[in-house]
Amino acid sequence: ILNVEQSPQSLHVQEGDSTNFTCSFPSSNFYALHWYRWETAKSPEALFVMTLNGDEKKKGRISATLNTKEGYSYLYIKGSQPEDSATYLCAFAAGGTSYGKLTFGQGTILTVHP
Amino acid sequence: DGGITQSPKYLFRKEGQNVTLSCEQNLNHDAMYWYRQDPGQGLRLIYYSQIVNDFQKGDIAEGYSVSREKKESFPLTVTSAQKNPTAFYLCASRAREPQTQYFGPGTRLLVL
Numbered sequence: 001i002l003n004v005e006q007s008p009q010s011l012h013v014q015e016g017d018s019t020n021f022t023c024s025f026p027s028s029n030f031y032a033l034h035w036y037r038w039e040t041a042k043s044p045e046a047l048f049v050m051t052l053n054g055d056e057k058k059k060g061r062i063s064a065t066l067n068t069k070e071g072y073s074y075l076y077i078k079g080s081q082p083e084d085s086a087t088y089l090c091a092f093a094a095g096g097t098s099y100g101k102l103t104f105g106q107g108t109i110l111t112v113h114p
Numbered sequence: 115d116g117g118i119t120q121s122p123k124y125l126f127r128k129e130g131q132n133v134t135l136s137c138e139q140n141l142n143h144d145a146m147y148w149y150r151q152d153p154g155q156g157l158r159l160i161y162y163s164q165i166v167n168d169f170q171k172g173d174i175a176e177g178y179s180v181s182r183e184k185k186e187s188f189p190l191t192v193t194s195a196q197k198n199p200t201a202f203y204l205c206a207s208r209a210r211e212p213q214t215q216y217f218g219p220g221t222r223l224l225v226l
Binding site for chain 1: 154156204212
């Protein structure tokens with residue numbers, strides 16, 4: 001079983017704060033790294049899929065970077081809002097015979113206080 | 115509307131009973147997945163299917179079974195061999211590229 005780790009496990013910030021969290025994954029047999037947002041009482045929703053070393057993706061106030069050589073990705077939220085409160089999941093996609101499978105980290109629970 | 119539906123929302127299982135969780139998609143995706151979530155843990159893969167009439171075990175397949183007779187449907191049976199079935203179960207389907215998975219609303223299984 002592949003090891004995908006996210007840190008921190010949970011995070012409490014004030015509205016307006018900027019924050020970031022980390023996903024670490026195996027640096028071998030890399031195919032893609034996914035980020036999902038999972039709000040309470042909803043289904044997980046895809047944020048980004050990154051495939052190339054050095055990739056940077058942005059969606060509004062949320063951005064992500066990727067380093068496949070060292071096996072980590074950062075997710076940044078600028079000027080957090082209460083509606084950003086959710087669990088953020090990263091998922092590692094390997095190539096070869098594991099194509100199509102995602103291995104998820106345990107998630108980072110973000111709470112943004114007004 | 116295109117999407118993934120799961121039913122029921124809540125399911126109660128008695129000791130020794132098999133129960134089946136439904137997952138249907140109308141996104142025309144070839145691949146479908148079943149995950150289990152326990153408190154404090156990420157999503158763990160139970161079974162997946164890349165194409166009709168074919169499926170593979172995931173990381174925690176023991177005590178579960180699946181079938182894939184139609185592209186739209188991927189039901190999961192939790193058998194009596196699964197000794198700790200209480201969990202939240204999510205079904206997903208996948209687009210070809212970039213492999214984004216789309217999730218259903220989930221089924222919470224509880225043991226009586």
